[in-house]
Amino acid sequence: MTYKTMMVHLDTSRGAKTRLSFALKLARKFGAHLDGVFAMLDPHPVGFYAMTGAADYYEAHRRFLTQKRREVEGLFRAELTRARVPGRWNAPDGYPVTTIVQRGRTADLVVLGQSRPKDPESYVADHFLETVLLGAGSPVLLVPETSSLEVVGDRVLIGWNGSREAARAIHDAIPFIARATHVTVVAISTVVKAGPTEASCADVVTMLRRHTTHPVDVARFERSLAVSTGDALLRFAIDGEYDLLVTGAYGHARFQEFVLGGVTRAILASMALPVLMSH
Template identity: 55%
Template sequence: MTYKTLTVHLDTSARANARLSLALKLARTSGAHLDGLFATFEPNPREFYVMAGTVDYYEAHRKLRAEQRGAIERLFHAELARAQIEGAWIAAEGDPIAAVTQRSRASDLTIVGQTDLDDPEAYIADRFAETIVMGAGGPVLVMPYTGYFETVGERVLIAWNSSREAARAVHDAMPFITRAAHVTIATTSGPFESAASQASCTDLAAMLARQGATSVDIARFDRGAPDTTGEALLSYAADGNFDLLVMGAYGHARLQEMVLGGATRTILLTMTLPVLMSH
């Protein structure tokens, strides 16, 4: 099983080149077609036209954005040619959320970036990454806004809680898992851990081995509050030098997690390694 159609979201942010480099590396590894989808936040021009003295500013902004888009498009085509990868450039019009979501549904894997609050160009929409994860219908690889990742998927950490979302993420990540040098199934433990939970981890490890995963182990850490669980996962990933975290998104009610926090939001806000999420 391999990913044969990849989509990478591109914009004018500082990390767009890093996302493109990662997408190219994954496309080369799997012999995939790569779509570069350019989608950015665009202010409503009517808001400028009704404010005195702002029309010239909007026109200057529009011209600059067109120049930036042209530069990224040229870079995309040049990198495709250099890597000898098939692909296509797509410039979205209108709502960027709708554009990325729709394209993701015709892709095996969609690559987006974590929002960097210190880079205004990284803002696409409120909760951009998590909205794409929820609407994609398939796996979304979220890349942190800091750090350089020489490898992705050599050491895979699976966040496992036996939920439908976690199972969906594991199956969606199978191309990474079967090629990984090492895979760890991480689950919470505690005095109330059931025999069924322990058996679930063992069953999952056996299934992955049958799929071709060559080195799989099981790790347990203390159960805490949902946000603490996210922090514990990231700490474990850093200590173990993992380069990919696989997890289901919003295993609990999304409204509950949005209000109270939760592992999904904790990971998206404070991630330190690439995370493959599915819902």
Template identity: 45%
Template sequence: MSYKTIVVHLDMSRHAHPRLEVALRLAKQFGAHLTGLFAVFSPDPRSLYVMSGTADYYATHEALRDERRGALERLFHAELKRAEVAGEWIAVDDTASLAVPRRARCADLVIAGQHDPHDPESYVGDHFPENLVMSAGRPVLLVPYVRTAASTGTHVVVAWDGSREATRAVHDALPFMRMADITTVVTVNGAFAEPGPRIPGADIATLIARHGVNVETKDIYAGVGASVDGTLLSEISGLGADLLVMGGYGHARWQELVMGGVTCSILESMTVAVLMSH
């Protein structure tokens, strides 16, 4: 398996260009066809006309979106040519929460961005990254708005807990792991206790190694009062890793959204790219 069709979600946020650069680099690396999918949040004009003083907002927003879309489309084609990558540009009027998962289902990998609370243009829908992970049916590579790594996939960390979602993510991320210098399978606080004296994560590491991956295992302990997600992110920083692979929503999604969970915390606090599968 390899990634031969990649879709990157583009919008009007200041992170669209850096996200495109990541997508171009990966498309070049894997010899993939790259689709740039432009989808943004568009307010319903019917709801604005009932609000005093907002009648002109929709027209102004539309004009601004058309201007930025044109500039981004020109940049996309120029960058495709420069990188010598095959691709296409698609702009849709549907909401991103519907359009991106639909297009992603005909791709090997979909690339999207983490929500940036400091950039209103990064908002394309409520819980967009979470909905994409749950509904795409394909691996989702989420690019953080604060990047601490210039590369993606040189050192891969697999967050392993033995769940169905983690298993799916491991197999979906094999193309990255084959090209990585090293992959570290991390279990936190004995989260996955295999029977007998075997090292946690040893069996999945053996499977990964049979695909020609340089892999190691590491079992770490979250101290008293420490969270699994915080411990995991600290370990990633210490290892100098630039890609986290994990299953998304091992618990019910409503439970994590309401009560919190590792998936939600990682989506809020990530500083390296995260490949999630559900």
């Protein structure tokens, strides 16, 4: 099992180049085709024309967007050639969230960037990450925009709580796990909520050992109620020098929005290493 079709979201933000470099490394590692999909905020003209004197501003914005898109396309094509990775550039029209979700459904792995509130060009739409994570149907690899890791997936940490989402994430991460030199399954409990049983963890380890000849172990600990599960996972990952966290993406649809669970929100807000999530 491997990833043969990967997709990376590109825009004009400062983190796009980091994200592209990261995706190219993975595409080379797995011998995958890489689709670069350009999608960013493109305000609807009706909103501009409704404001007096805004038509010229809108046209200037459109010219700016076209020029920036050409620059990102040039970077993508040049980096594909340099990395000797097969790929394709896509800049489809339409609502950007819908574009990424639909394209993601035909990818083995979707690479997205971390939200950067201080960089306005990284804004795609409200609830962008939530919608893709919970709606694409493919595993999503989230990349910290400051990531400079040369190796990803060498030491893998798996967050296990016995849920369907966690199981889905493990299976989606098998290509990484099979190549990792060390894998740890971590189970977290609190004084008021027990974690998964030892038997459950042992079953996961048994399954994973059939995919790799390298060590697979279990870590169980009780977190303080003052620390969230998401923060406890991230702290454990950083302290243990892991370079990939694998976890379920928890959430549900409410009205017209996707709402993330607390663990997923905490990881998205504070992650300092790549995180593979599946819903």
